[in-house]
Amino acid sequence: MPELNLTRRALAWAAAAVASASLGISALPLHAATPKDTLVLAMAFDDLISLDPAQAFEISAGEMLGNSYDRLLRSDVKDPSRLLPDLALKWAVSADGKTYSFELRPGVKFASGNALTAEDVVFSLQRAVLLDKTPAFILTQFGLNKANVASRIKQTGPLSLTLETDKAYAPTLVFNCLTATVASVVDKKLVMSKEQAGDMGAAWLKTNYAGSGPLKVREWRANQLVALERNDQYWGQKSLPARVIYRHVKESATQRLLLEKGDVDIARNLTPQDLQALATNKNVAITGTPNGTVYYFSLNQKNPILAKPEVREAFKWLVDYDAIGATLIKNVGVIHQNFLPLGLLGAATDKPYKLDVAKAKALLAQAGHPNGFKVTVDMRNVQPVQGITEAIQQTLKRAGIEMEILPGDGKQTLTKYRARSHDIYIGSWGADYWDPHTNADTFARNADNGDNAATKPLAWRNAWNIPELTKKSDAAALERDATKRARLYQEIQAEFRKTSPFVMLYQQTEVAAYRSNLSGLKIGATSDLTYLFSVAKR
Amino acid sequence: MVRSVPSWRWGAAAGRSFGRFTLVIAFTYLGLLAVTFFIGRVIPVDPVLAIVGDRAPEHVVQRVREELGLNLPLYEQFGRYVGQALRGDFGTSVLTSNPVWEDVKQTFPATLELATCGILIGAGFGVPLGVWAAVRRGGFVDHAVRVMGLVGYSVPIFWLGLMALVLFYAKLGWVAGPGRIDVAFEFSVQRVSGLMLVDTALYAKDTGDWAAFRSALSHLVLPASLLGYFSLAYISRMTRSFMLNELAQEYIVAARAKGLSETRIIWRHALRNAMVPLVTVISLSYAGLLEGSVLTETVFAWPGLGLYITNSLQNADMNAVLGGTLVVGTVFIALNLLSDLLYRVLDPRTRDTRTGNAR
Numbered sequence: 001m002p003e004l005n006l007t008r009r010a011l012a013w014a015a016a017a018v019a020s021a022s023l024g025i026s027a028l029p030l031h032a033a034t035p036k037d038t039l040v041l042a043m044a045f046d047d048l049i050s051l052d053p054a055q056a057f058e059i060s061a062g063e064m065l066g067n068s069y070d071r072l073l074r075s076d077v078k079d080p081s082r083l084l085p086d087l088a089l090k091w092a093v094s095a096d097g098k099t100y101s102f103e104l105r106p107g108v109k110f111a112s113g114n115a116l117t118a119e120d121v122v123f124s125l126q127r128a129v130l131l132d133k134t135p136a137f138i139l140t141q142f143g144l145n146k147a148n149v150a151s152r153i154k155q156t157g158p159l160s161l162t163l164e165t166d167k168a169y170a171p172t173l174v175f176n177c178l179t180a181t182v183a184s185v186v187d188k189k190l191v192m193s194k195e196q197a198g199d200m201g202a203a204w205l206k207t208n209y210a211g212s213g214p215l216k217v218r219e220w221r222a223n224q225l226v227a228l229e230r231n232d233q234y235w236g237q238k239s240l241p242a243r244v245i246y247r248h249v250k251e252s253a254t255q256r257l258l259l260e261k262g263d264v265d266i267a268r269n270l271t272p273q274d275l276q277a278l279a280t281n282k283n284v285a286i287t288g289t290p291n292g293t294v295y296y297f298s299l300n301q302k303n304p305i306l307a308k309p310e311v312r313e314a315f316k317w318l319v320d321y322d323a324i325g326a327t328l329i330k331n332v333g334v335i336h337q338n339f340l341p342l343g344l345l346g347a348a349t350d351k352p353y354k355l356d357v358a359k360a361k362a363l364l365a366q367a368g369h370p371n372g373f374k375v376t377v378d379m380r381n382v383q384p385v386q387g388i389t390e391a392i393q394q395t396l397k398r399a400g401i402e403m404e405i406l407p408g409d410g411k412q413t414l415t416k417y418r419a420r421s422h423d424i425y426i427g428s429w430g431a432d433y434w435d436p437h438t439n440a441d442t443f444a445r446n447a448d449n450g451d452n453a454a455t456k457p458l459a460w461r462n463a464w465n466i467p468e469l470t471k472k473s474d475a476a477a478l479e480r481d482a483t484k485r486a487r488l489y490q491e492i493q494a495e496f497r498k499t500s501p502f503v504m505l506y507q508q509t510e511v512a513a514y515r516s517n518l519s520g521l522k523i524g525a526t527s528d529l530t531y532l533f534s535v536a537k538r
Numbered sequence: 539m540v541r542s543v544p545s546w547r548w549g550a551a552a553g554r555s556f557g558r559f560t561l562v563i564a565f566t567y568l569g570l571l572a573v574t575f576f577i578g579r580v581i582p583v584d585p586v587l588a589i590v591g592d593r594a595p596e597h598v599v600q601r602v603r604e605e606l607g608l609n610l611p612l613y614e615q616f617g618r619y620v621g622q623a624l625r626g627d628f629g630t631s632v633l634t635s636n637p638v639w640e641d642v643k644q645t646f647p648a649t650l651e652l653a654t655c656g657i658l659i660g661a662g663f664g665v666p667l668g669v670w671a672a673v674r675r676g677g678f679v680d681h682a683v684r685v686m687g688l689v690g691y692s693v694p695i696f697w698l699g700l701m702a703l704v705l706f707y708a709k710l711g712w713v714a715g716p717g718r719i720d721v722a723f724e725f726s727v728q729r730v731s732g733l734m735l736v737d738t739a740l741y742a743k744d745t746g747d748w749a750a751f752r753s754a755l756s757h758l759v760l761p762a763s764l765l766g767y768f769s770l771a772y773i774s775r776m777t778r779s780f781m782l783n784e785l786a787q788e789y790i791v792a793a794r795a796k797g798l799s800e801t802r803i804i805w806r807h808a809l810r811n812a813m814v815p816l817v818t819v820i821s822l823s824y825a826g827l828l829e830g831s832v833l834t835e836t837v838f839a840w841p842g843l844g845l846y847i848t849n850s851l852q853n854a855d856m857n858a859v860l861g862g863t864l865v866v867g868t869v870f871i872a873l874n875l876l877s878d879l880l881y882r883v884l885d886p887r888t889r890d891t892r893t894g895n896a897r
């Protein structure tokens with residue numbers, strides 16, 4: 001029968017095809033483990049847009065530049081509120097509190113071989129101010145601007161320089177800001193040789209490297225990989241790994257598989273579920289550090305209902321903090337009800353709020369909404385934010401508040417938030433540098449609540465008009481006595497907990513899982529404190 | 539019936555149709571750009587945000603907005619873009635800091651390699667399976683192919699990709715994991731074509747070391763099979779229905795009556811006729827794969843065009859989105875042309891268009 005004939009033939013074909021395919025596959029090598037001298041990380045770094053310290057302000061860039069550039073001072077990895085010398089051996093503040101002087105370490109060379117002198121440091125700081133990109137405010141907040149920077153930041157000798165501020169700020173604030181990525185020192189000779197149309201090398205440095213750190217940037221392939229290499233010119237302890245390679249892997253499950261197989265040494269963006277699953281794997285260890293990011297949701301004060309003080313407080317009693325802490329943010333965060341993350345000077349630990357529906361209902365009745373109301377929340381489509389929002393939606397319902405969730409991509413919800421056209425926004429805020437002023441500046445300062453304000457901090461985004469609190473925050477930034485300064489921040493946080501339209505939820509713990517043949521991996525409290533050059537691999 | 543036509547008339551007709559063709563292509567591109575551009579401008583994302591981040595002071599935001607020309611009226615922005623594009627300048631991506639053209643050169647070969655292997659698998663297995671299912675209609679094979687097709691249609695590729703990774707990569711260790719090549723080879727292989735198989739083969743030719751090629755192949759097998767499976771599901775279903783249609787025709791009865799072998803009837807006569815619509819199906823599937831499969835690229839950490847465009851769109855990085863869209867548009871136009879050409883090869887009736895009025 002012809003049909004049978006066809007079937008038989010086709011079967012034979014199919015069998016041959018399958019056989020050859022599986023032969024082909026099994027002839028392929030088993031995976032090769034990562035090279036011994038190379039540290040391979042799986043990380044989502046699609047936020048990376050620039051490798052220029054004067055421009056970079058993204059989390060992944062912070063880490064890469066923290067490993068590859070030196071600054072005058074660094075924070076201590078073990079206790080970020082302590083300062084360590086980096087390029088500066090000695091530093092001092094004048095009696096009037098406005099002039100800061102620095103003595104540099106002698107004999108330091110850039111990776112290019114050029115000598116590092118005070119000229120480079122002065123150039124780098126001036127350059128950041130002159131280019132005036134996003135992170136420049138960390139320096140310009142001390143009264144520096146394009147017109148005065150040449151006279152305010154001065155070289156006083158081959159290895160010495162001074163920096164002048166407009167007011168007598170808290171010295172800790174100034175020093176802490178000088179540990180930030182934007183204060184990194186770049187190779188003046190190299191950068192200026194790449195200058196185009198007076199851009200101080202900005203176009204070139206965006207994708208290139210001109211630093212003196214333990215590792216140097218070899219290559220950045222957008223959304224693919226970033227390769228760092230040992231800098232043999234480095235003045236201090238040389239990097240342990242010869243190479244550090246970041247592979248862009250967006251998906252947590254994929255990162256987990258790569259780690260389990262040993263195709264990467266460290267996985268950086270794992271969900272609580274994947275971390276849980278890895279906990280029993282004896283080839284994998286997990287490390288975490290509370291970092292400077294706090295999660296919150298906030299009530300836009302342009303909404304007349306949400307602007308009522310009783311309503312604001314009611315929301316704080318309508319979150320099941322315990323349940324969220326025990327499940328949704330397990331391993332990746334700790335419940336925290338203050339705007340200063342723990343670890344910063346003056347951070348409060350008070351946790352007055354818990355789920356109390358009866359109390360919230362009473363407050364709502366006082367405000368004239370005994371049966372609740374309808375409201376929307378703009379939420380970014382990521383975990384754990386999504387889960388938390390849904391949990392809050394449930395507890396709000398118990399007091400009659402119907403919260404409709406408007407999901408969106410990160411940039412989309414943020415655009416709406418920045419335009420103040422939300423009801424409720426749920427999101428996070430990460431400290432820009434390791435000083436309490438960074439968060440006080442945004443949560444508890446709002447110098448101008450008008451629509452065309454020159455600065456638009458979080459308080460502004462929620463139309464929270466707080467002239468008194470703004471004055472207090474300004475005073476705290478100028479308080480030169482550290483103990484008194486801490487007390488001022490305690491007071492500001494106490495008032496914020498009570499009256500603010502922000503419901504603080506938790507502080508993030510940044511977690512990494514790594515192969516157990518690594519040692520010395522410590523995730524930093526800020527992104528530029530995660531030092532990969534000190535990770536040893538057996 | 540071929541009428542003889544003076545050659546000058548044929549030339550003029552060809553010239554006219556070429557002119558018309560160019561015009562159609564030009565309008566297609568312009569329309570594509572216009573739609574993408576305006577959609578890009580109405581999505582509620584501030585493009586400045588991607589460049590300066592959330593922390594930038596207001597004056598920096600305003601300055602960048604002006605630098606990007608976002609303060610200009612929409613039609614003026616569009617005019618500027620088209621003007622630049624005509625001069626071959628597709629702008630710079632704000633996310634990668636590279637010229638968009640460089641980014642496309644980086645990402646498109648990755649997608650091209652994956653999609654080509656995918657469609658070879660999809661068509662190579664899909665067509666014979668479809669024929670087989672049609673011939674044994676209602677039989678076991680037909681049902682098996684149907685179930686396979688249904689699974690291919692209905693299971694999310696994201697999940698299937700992950701499961702395939704867990705099984706073949708994590709558990710069995712038959713294939714390499716996500717990414718295009720092992721890290722060990724990442725810096726030794728020179729980038730020539732951007733197609734990893736080609737580049738590693740060239741490397742092997744120079745050095746005699748085939749390890750990098752095997753690594754690239756091993757990384758490619760799983761995502762390509764997965765994409766192949768998905769197009770197979772569609773192609774086999776379509777093949778089956780085209781074949782059933784052909785097998786019911788009278789010429790098949792005639793052929794059988796003449797005593798031709800069944801194999802010959804199916805493969806030489808029926809399939810040949812079914813091939814004409816099938817070419818469209820296959821080329822459209824291929825075009826679909828070439829757009830880049832975002833989910834597959836995400837699961838397999840494959841730095842392709844789909845991820846590039848999606849990521850750019852989410853950040854309102856319009857230069858990148860427009861550049862990527864142009865590539866996708868070009869792919870569609872080219873494949874359409876190719877399938878038109880294949881029609882002429884496969885179907886003699888479409889060949890005689892010399893006078894311009896035989897169509």
